[in-house]
Amino acid sequence: MSDPLRPRASLRTAVVWEVLKDALDRRVKATGRDALDVLDTGGGTGNFAVPVARLGHRVTVVDPSPNALFALERRAAEAGVADRVRGVQGDILGLFDVVERGGYDAVLCHGVLEYVDDPAEGVRHAVEALRPAGALSLLAAGxxxxxxxxxxxxxxxxxxxxxxxxxxxxxxxxxxxRRYTAEQLTALVTGADVEVGAVHGVRVFADLVPGVLVDTEPGAMEALLKLEAAAAELPAFHSVATQLHVLGTKRG
Incomplete structure (x- = not known):
């Protein structure tokens, strides 16, 4: 399974992971608490939830798939963070049937808005789950x-x-x-009373470069990771990114 902390997997996740880590660090400093409460909606098998738990935070994963939640439980146990990861079956449109409103310092909504019937309501629910000044990490297909x-x-x-x-x-x-432009995603976020902090293009080049080149050319992976990071925040590259990431802060 992919893991944002491992170099090979980070070819697809590095930009989001670094931004997310920084956002969590800022919330730690702002709250004065070492361990945050993090909600990962549609978090599946824990690609982000388990690494976030490794940082010491408590993570609740909401996902509609029982199989994914079973894999999450196994993965968290293997990583030694089973006590900090909780999986519950549900989806973002029925979020408050399984979690509380206003109970989280950060909410991840990755790969969810492409599939929900009402994306605006999905974003509103993610925001309503946040405490004041909580961080929203939103990732969707570009x-x-x-x-x-x-x-x-x-x-x-x-x-x-x-x-x-x-x-x-x-x-x-x-x-x-469903896919989005950067303008569409930011409109959804600002419409839910969230202040947009940054927009990133994700996998601008990674999906276009032949895998054999990355795997065999010395230093190619590291160079590609640096290129992705350099291009991520440049608006000119948002229009060709495979995914778009929006980081925001709940007002209030």
Whole structure:
């Protein structure tokens, strides 16, 4: 399983992980507490939850899949953080059936908004779960990255279709229900009374570079990671990122 703390996996997660760690460190300093309460909605098998727990924080993972929660439990045990990770079955639109409002210092909403029927309500629920000044980490599929990928694969009609589709889909066979631009994501966040702190392009280059190059060229992975980090906050690259990350703070 991938892990943001391991170099190979960090090719896809490094930008988000570094931003998230910094946000949690700031909340620790602001609250004066070493251990934060973190909610990971749609957290699945714990790609972020387990590393966050390794930092000493308490993490609640809400996910609709029993299989994913079982894998999360096993993974947390293997990492020695079973006492700091709790998995509950549910989804973001029914979030307060399983967790309390206003009980968390940080909420992760990664790979969720692509699938929910009402993304605005999903964001509102994530924000309502936060304590005042809590941190919201939002990650979703980017429209531009999908258009670029279809075009580079020679599927020009599908690429053009995605550009004009309200949900950013390239056709009936597209497995992704919805994609976003940076402007759409930030509008969802600000509409939920959250102050946007930063927007990052994620996997700007990683999905386009042949894996064999990264695996065999000496120093290629480290150089690519540095390139991703350098481009992440540049608005010019948001439009071609595979994913978009928004970090915000709840007002109040």
């Amino acid at each position: 429209l531009g990255g999908a258009v670029l990928a279809r075009a580079l694969a020679g599927h020009f009609t599908e690429a053009r279709h995605a550009l004009g589709d309200p949900e950013g889909r390239w056709g009936e066979g597209d497995p992704m229900p």
